[in-house]
Amino acid sequence: MKLEQNRIYIKDIQFGDVTAVNNGILTVNKEEMINFLKEDPKVKDVKLDIARPGEKTRIIPVKDVIEPRVKISGGKGFSGVTQTTTQLGDGIVNILYGAAIVTVGDIVGFQEGVVDMWGEGAKYTPFSKTFNLVVDIEPAEGLEPHMHETTVRMAGLKAAEFVGEAGRDAKIDETLTYDIGNIDEETKKYPNLPKVLYVEMLISQGLLHDGYIYGVNSQLILPTLLHPNEEIDGAVISGNCVAACDKITTYQHQNNSAILDLYAEHGKTINFIGVIITPELTTLQGKFRSCDYTAKLCKTLGANGVIVSEEGYGNPDSDLLMICKRLETAGIKTVLITDECSGWDGASQPLADTTPEAVAVVSGGNVSHVVTMGPADKVIGNDKAIATLSGGWEGCLEADGSLKCELNAVIGATSEIGFHYCTAREY
Amino acid sequence: MNKINDFSIVTNNPIVKEKYSQVIFVDGGFEDVLIKTRDLVHSGHELINHPLGASIRMFFSPYRSIIVSSKSTELVDNEHVSIMESSIISYRKQMENRMPDIVNSQDYAIIDSELLDSSVEEMKRFYN
Numbered sequence: 001m002k003l004e005q006n007r008i009y010i011k012d013i014q015f016g017d018v019t020a021v022n023n024g025i026l027t028v029n030k031e032e033m034i035n036f037l038k039e040d041p042k043v044k045d046v047k048l049d050i051a052r053p054g055e056k057t058r059i060i061p062v063k064d065v066i067e068p069r070v071k072i073s074g075g076k077g078f079s080g081v082t083q084t085t086t087q088l089g090d091g092i093v094n095i096l097y098g099a100a101i102v103t104v105g106d107i108v109g110f111q112e113g114v115v116d117m118w119g120e121g122a123k124y125t126p127f128s129k130t131f132n133l134v135v136d137i138e139p140a141e142g143l144e145p146h147m148h149e150t151t152v153r154m155a156g157l158k159a160a161e162f163v164g165e166a167g168r169d170a171k172i173d174e175t176l177t178y179d180i181g182n183i184d185e186e187t188k189k190y191p192n193l194p195k196v197l198y199v200e201m202l203i204s205q206g207l208l209h210d211g212y213i214y215g216v217n218s219q220l221i222l223p224t225l226l227h228p229n230e231e232i233d234g235a236v237i238s239g240n241c242v243a244a245c246d247k248i249t250t251y252q253h254q255n256n257s258a259i260l261d262l263y264a265e266h267g268k269t270i271n272f273i274g275v276i277i278t279p280e281l282t283t284l285q286g287k288f289r290s291c292d293y294t295a296k297l298c299k300t301l302g303a304n305g306v307i308v309s310e311e312g313y314g315n316p317d318s319d320l321l322m323i324c325k326r327l328e329t330a331g332i333k334t335v336l337i338t339d340e341c342s343g344w345d346g347a348s349q350p351l352a353d354t355t356p357e358a359v360a361v362v363s364g365g366n367v368s369h370v371v372t373m374g375p376a377d378k379v380i381g382n383d384k385a386i387a388t389l390s391g392g393w394e395g396c397l398e399a400d401g402s403l404k405c406e407l408n409a410v411i412g413a414t415s416e417i418g419f420h421y422c423t424a425r426e427y
Numbered sequence: 428m429n430k431i432n433d434f435s436i437v438t439n440n441p442i443v444k445e446k447y448s449q450v451i452f453v454d455g456g457f458e459d460v461l462i463k464t465r466d467l468v469h470s471g472h473e474l475i476n477h478p479l480g481a482s483i484r485m486f487f488s489p490y491r492s493i494i495v496s497s498k499s500t501e502l503v504d505n506e507h508v509s510i511m512e513s514s515i516i517s518y519r520k521q522m523e524n525r526m527p528d529i530v531n532s533q534d535y536a537i538i539d540s541e542l543l544d545s546s547v548e549e550m551k552r553f554y555n
Contacts, residue, residue, distance in 0.1 A: 108531070108534040108535075108537070108538060109530070109531040109533075109534045110484060110487070110528055110531035110534055110535060111484075112484060145537060145538075145541065146541070203481045203482070205480075205481050205542060205545055205546075206541055206542040206544065206545030206546070207538060207541040207542065207545070208538060209480075209481050209482065209542065209545075219545065219549065240482075242482045242484045242485065243481070243482030243483060243484060244484075245483070246482075247482075280481060281549055282476045282477055282481075282542070282545065282546040282549055283475055283476045283477075283494075283546060283549050283550050283553065284474060284475065284476065284477060284507070284510070285475075285550075285553045286549050286552075286553070287477070311481075312481040312482045313481075313482060313483050314477075314479035314480050314481055314482065314483070314485065314486065314517070315477035315478075315479045315480065315481055316481050318477060318510070341483065341517075341520075341521065343520060343523060343524075344524055348520050349516075349520070352479060352513060352514065352517040353513060367483055387530070388528070388530070388531065406483075408483040408484070
């Protein structure tokens with residue numbers, strides 16, 4: 001598959017008469033965009049706001065973050081979700097690089113997910129560096145929780161497509177090409193390089209804990225093989241909005257760091273042969289089946305090495321380590337990417353499970369690490385949600401309005417696909 | 428477990444208590460549900476779904492529902508025992524400095540019930 005990503009550098013977002021990009025300034029026609037999103041009768045109202053890097057703005061509770069793009073050729077938008085099903089991964093896509101759609105929607109009262117655009121909090125979330133168009137969705141009254149979640153998820157994706165359309169004829173600043181042929185072709189080209197697969201685990205457990213591939217809920221799949229281009233072209237969507245620090249937002253799927261880093265090494269140190277999406281199920285039988293099947297796919301495809309990334313914490317730790325055990329036992333070198341839940345002092349056992357086969361583990365940081373974030377001048381979303389963050393222990397809300405919270409409340413802070421700034425180091 | 432109806436739900440969630448008939452109700456917190464389930468697994472009940480949630484936030488839930496087989500056998504599954512014991516350790520560690528988020532109890536009860544429904548659906552795809 002060959003995908004050309006055309007980047008249009010975005011240096012600011014403003015509201016204006018037309019939705020367009022001129023000289024790196026993205027203007028958005030607020031009324032048109034709101035009316036477009038309100039075409040869904042389940043959307044009662046939409047509020048739009050802009051958050052720029054450096055502003056003393058706090059966004060909460062963030063549901064998802066999506067990169068605005070438009071497909072020029074080879075498939076359409078979010079295939080199988082907002083658009084009819086087409087094959088993704090080939091063709092040309094124009095990207096408003098540096099802009100993000102951030103959806104806010106408090107589906108339940110305990111949602112976390114804070115993005116601070118300045119100060120201490122900004123150091124931890126990758127979305128403090130993007131120009132954010134914040135879409136706050138108020139659903140129609142009486143929607144049951146599943147429909148509410150779907151409505152907010154769909155509105156975010158449609159918003160990204162609406163804004164992405166502005167990139168169709170804009171001046172292109174940079175073009176990146178992602179081109180990997182079939183396994184046979186690549187192995188002939190690089191016969192001496194180790195064949196490497198990337199296994200991406202997705203939380204697949206129900207309301208606020210779901211992921212989608214071409215619109216298919218990952219609860220319902222056996223582990224499945226994707227070409228890396230499919231994921232970075234929008235085939236994988238987040239439906240998860242509880243684990244703020246280590247949920248994989250749609251933006252992070254579109255820019256999956258593990259995939260991009262493996263791409264960068266393809267043909268140099270490795271032969272990157274594909275991506276396996278593995279569901280993290282809830283039943284033990286389901287976990288055994290997914291883990292066996294994942295290991296079987298890796299063996300069948302002849303992988304010499306596998307990178308496995310986790311999503312979430314708790315029961316998915318069991319899947320992560322079971323996959324590791326199966327692969328290492330089969331002689332396949334395995335590297336795990338996870339994050340740690342090691343207590344405030346960082347000294348506790350980091351995962352809920354262990355296995356001696358896990359000999360190469362990359363940490364995305366300690367989710368229990370406590371940070372203090374200063375008072376915001378402006379809060380976008382629901383400021384009551386801040387009380388949820390500050391309700392954990394005594395003294396977490398300082399007298400000056402500063403907020404003390406664990407990193408688990410900060411969007412993308414300890415990303416388990418490496419799309420962030422934290423790591424853990426021995427010293 | 429052989430048949431789809433041979434399961435029980437260990438729960439402290441009042442919504443689940445109303446919704447399902449096969450409930451072992453625990454008058455206590457999340458940890459008490461873990462301990463009750465551990466005791467059942469030690470006495471030969473099969474553990475059907477994982478006792479922990481998939482995100483840190485769900486550790487702060489005042490409610491938890493875990494599925495076990497309703498019948499016990501003389502054969503205790505050591506792997507299930509180990510999962511229960513390590514889950515209790517993880518839960519205690521996670522809650523060292525935190526309290527259950529009782530302000531949002533009602534929402535947690537709804538989500539716990541929804542996630543349980545998903546687990547039951549998933550279970551039905553294995554046992555029928």
